[in-house]
Amino acid sequence: MQYMLIFNETTAETGRRDDPAAAPAYWGAWNAYVGAMYESGIVVSGNGLQSPRTAIRVRVEGGKRQVQDGPFADTHEHLGGYFIVETVSLDDALEWAxxxxxxxxxxxEVRPVLPPPTNAPA
Amino acid sequence: MSDGVSAAAERVARESYGRLVARLAWQWRDLAAAEDALADAFAAALRHWPEQGVPDAPEAWLAAAAQRRLLHHARHVRLTQDPRVTALLDEAEPEAPERQAVPDARLQLMFVCAHPAIEANVHAPLMLQAVLGLNAKVIASAFLVSPAAMAQRLVRAKARIREAALRFEAPEARELPARLAAVLEAIYAAYTLGRHALDSPADDLREEALFLARLAAQLLPTQAEAWGLLALLLHAESRRAAQFDAVGRFVPLPAQDPAGWRDDLIHEAEAALWTAAKLRQPGPFQIEAAIQSAHAQRRATGQTPWRAIAQLYGVLVEHHANLGARVGQAVALAESGEPAAALALLDALPLEAAGYAPYWVARAHVLGLAGAPGRQAAVQRAIGLTDDPRLRDFLVAQLG
Incomplete structure (x- = not known):
């Protein structure tokens, strides 16, 4: 079964990336975690994302485009990255989470991946 | 509602929940119905006690109220027309029933929860719910399972108890050791979850597990392994505060200051282990407790008897091999001056060790003692596999 692990970080946690004192420990932990996932053979695909400051939000409302620069103040947790993993059970996916x-x-957040529609072309 | 009344209800709930569920489930052969009836009884208590005052024997009051719910239900579904049963049906609210000893059926309930007909991974959750009344959401968080899935597993297990008509009776003498082992394993599983997780609710679970271990030893005083488990948990508990320094950083056992260990718990643990030893029934929990007792010697002598610890692990591995014991044996061997032998032991471990964070922590430590390469990579794997943020920070600091 495939699950998406959606990694949300608090603003303070994301800030550690740019703090010279905290960045080595921050990246050390993430590199080790991603490395352990690859070593265990569960990774289908995945990526970390650049800072929420780099995000741009696009919306079409009443036929009108709205484009907004990040970061977006209305959330206190930001998407930091995601991985799709293949595990035997949801319990295993939760353990990795x-x-x-x-x-x-x-x-x-752990979400099961929607299986492809059965009438999809092979 | 006054705080005094809800505090009294909570106290009664904690002290008597398991006894009441056990007795009702035993009488009615239906764990789920007993739990529902008791929940109604607690709700009734919160309605009536603020006006009428807390009864002299609150536990008996709750038992009577729950009993009536069950009788109502039984009559409603026409399960029984027996006049002896309906005669018991008292419509009035209970009026200060006599103080009476509620027979302690909690042990039987524990045995039912750890019955071989129930999947092993539900033993501990079921026991925590049935004996202590924890809700599925709390249990699910501790066991890292989705709350809906945990609720479903518990419901299924209870249906299984009902369908298979599992008997709420103590197992026969010849099956007692195997059944007791399952009960003790479940309590141990609950404790280790509570110990490794950092926050409530899992932190509460540790206390609940200690409570169950004390209860099991008290209710089965002639079973050495029940005392062995209690000794093991008390030793672990005695060092809990010393595991973290003033700013919350993780401190591994060899670096802990024994002055921070709790004397009262060590003494209680040693007394429990002594009680176990006198019964002359060796078992894995007693060996593990003896290992922890050896670590505790450092408080008196300033030295850790690593060679003795390695020998105890050897006995444990010989008779009750599991991954944790093998990893512990390797570390003790390396500490007593045989890092090459320790490394050979770790190399021989089965494949599933690769997903076990303590294995990589141990491997890194043994490689360091052996002066062999690869320590850094092993620390990396441990960081990636641990779910304990304080252990992660400790390991990240070691990357240098």
Missing amino acids: ARAPCASAGSV
Whole structure:
């Protein structure tokens, strides 16, 4: 079964990326975590994302485009990255979610991936 | 509602929940119905006690109220027309029933929860719910399972108890050791979850597990392993505060200051282990408790007897091999001056060790003692596999 692990970080946690004193520990933990996922053979695909400051939001409302620069003030947790993993059970996916560095500095959402429609072309 | 009344209700709930569920489930052979009836009884108590005052025997009051719910239900579904049963049906609110000893059926309930007909991974959750009344959401968080899935597993297990008509009776003498082992394993699982997780609700679970371990030893005083488990948990508990320094950083056992260990708990643990030893029934929990007792010697002598610890792990691995014991054996061997032998032990471990954070922590430590390469990579794997943020920070600091 495939699950998406959606890594949300608090603003303070994301800020550690740019803090010279905290950045080595921040990246050390993430590199080790992603490395352990790859070593265990569960990774289908995934990426970390650049800072929420780099985000741009596009919306079409009443036929009118609205484009907004990030970061967006209306959230206190930001998407920091995502991985799609293939595990035997949801319990295993939850175990990997709990190991993410942001599990204790934000949250990890676990969502089953929608299977492709059965009438999809082969 | 006054705070005094709800505090009294909570106290009664904590002290007597398991006893009441156990007795009702035993009488009615239906764990789920017993829990529902008791929940109604607690709700009734919160309605009536503020006006009428807390009864002299609150537990008996709750038992009577729950009993009536069950009788109502039984009559409603026409399960019984027996006049002896309906005669018991008292419509009035209970009036200060006599103070009476509620027979302690909690042990039977624990045995039912750890019955071989129920999947092993539900034993501990079921026991926590049935004996202590924890709700599925709290249990799910501690066991890292989705709350809906945990609720479903618990419901399924209770249906299984009803369908299979599992008997709420103590197991026969010949099956007692196996059944007791399952009960003790479940309590141990609950404790280790509570210990490794950092926040409530799992932190509460640790206390609940200690409570269950004390209860099991008290209700089965002639079973050495029940005392062994209690000794093991008390030793672990005695060092809990010393595991973290003033700013909350993780401190591994060899670096802990024994002055921070709790004397009262160590003494209680040693007394429990002594009680176990006198019964002359060796078992894995007693060996693990003996290992922890050896670590506790450092408080008196300033030295950790690593060679003795390695030998105890050897006995444990020989008779009750599991991954944790093998990893512990390797560390003790390395600490007593045989890092090469320790490394060979770790190399021989089965594949599933690769997903076990303590294995990589141990491997890094043994590689360091052996002066062999690869320590850094092992620390990396441990960081990636641990779900404990304080252990992660400790390991990240070691990357240098």
